[in-house]
Amino acid sequence: MIPPNLTKILMAAPFSYHLTFLLLIITRGVSAATFTFTNKCDFTVWPGILASSGSEKLDSTGFELPKGSSRVFQAPTGWSGRFWGRTGCSFDGSGRGSCSTGDCGSGELECNGAGAAPPATLAEFTLGSGSQDFYDVSLVDGYNLPMIVEGSGGSGACASTGCVTDLNRRCPAELKVEGGGACKSACDAFGSPEYCCNGAYSSPSTCKPSMYSQLFKSACPKSYSYAYDDASSTFTCTNADYTITFCASLTSSLKSSRDSSPQTTDESGSGSGSDSGSNSIGSSLVADLATGDSTKTQPSPSMALQSMLILVISLALTF
Secondary structure, rough: OOOHHHHHHHOOOOOOHEEEEHHHHHHHOOOEEEEEEEEEEOOOOEEEEOOOOOOOOOOOOOOOEEOOOOEEEOOOOOEEEEEEEOOOOOOOOOEEEEEEOOOOOOOOOOOOOOOOOOOOOOHHHHOOOOOEEEEEEEEEOOOOOOEEEEEEEEOEEEOEEEEEHHHHHHHOOEEOOOOOOOOOOHHHHHHHHHHHOOOHHHOOOOOOOOOHHHHHHHOOOOOOOOOOOOOOOOEEOOOEEEEEEEOOHHOOOOOOOOOOOOOOOOOOEEEEEOOOOOHHHHHHHHHHHHHHHOOOOOOOOOOOHHHHHHHHHHHOOOO
């Protein structure tokens, strides 16, 4: 049932607000979250997207993200998967090609269900179905790009996480990829069970941090540094939207969860989702409705339209 106080607010609000509010409810019911990819690197990044088994594919599995641009995607409730950035890519007019780091091996711009070849910095998500989202940034498969994840509009801790340090400059020689564009994990470099947490080292009690994972952890304390680094590396939020930023500066990133989350915009105007400014529109709308701020000079809807809208919203809230 729709709350009585919300009914009074809706009856007093301008008709345009009713339509916007209804659209927000419908959109939120269909999608669990928006993911905004932003490139602050001095070069083009080609993000890859891999949905987990059982999760539907997003509108792209790999795309070009030029310097200074953003792109927005909608994800359904319960979606799970990972994102990463590819670098040094070359694709022809038909979208065929490959990348120097993070290549997904598809031979195309779209990854088509293939994951990143290590080393690659990964952002991993499991969206809740009316419950908490879980997310992390992982260096378990190595590192190729600085990356952070920030949540906005959600409830709970919703802390930012990621790695803003250029680990390629601090990478030990034995882990460094030829050309210096990425840094391998110890597991990838040596294949030893104690580094890969398999065989006799397949449990948290037997697989401990190594000197290499500790190097990653000291540089990027909020990121996964090895397989059992859960306690300080997994984060939660409820009903949030997320921004994945490549090459974010240290001063603008990894804010405390006590800070207000920044609003993001879709600078490129491209992408499969709605404009990322819709979050600020929605916030302004709900704030105006909650405070009864309906003083703007707009045509008032008829009583019949108001009643119909309230009925539709009431039905939507029951799902």
